[in-house]
Amino acid sequence: MIVRASLEDTSGDRCVDLIEGEAGWAWVECRRDPEDGHGWRRLHPPRGGFADRTTAERDAGGVVGWMGAPDS
Known part of the structure; x- marks a missing residue:
């Protein structure tokens, strides 16, 4: 599994890592x-x-409050 992106909140204390692996994302x-x-x-x-x-990323945005829903 490889972290392809790390999206941080504005405080820099939280992030969501987007990971790519053999089973998908x-x-x-x-x-x-x-x-x-x-x-x-x-x-x-x-x-x-x-x-x-x-x-x-869309799924994370629906679960993680600080992200909000990403644009379609």
């Missing part, structure tokens, strides 16, 4: 706490099985 929301120095942590397992990046 997936996404996962991550957060970071600057005070602990760990870096990014996944909030859940990747949600996948999408045919393309656009579909994965």
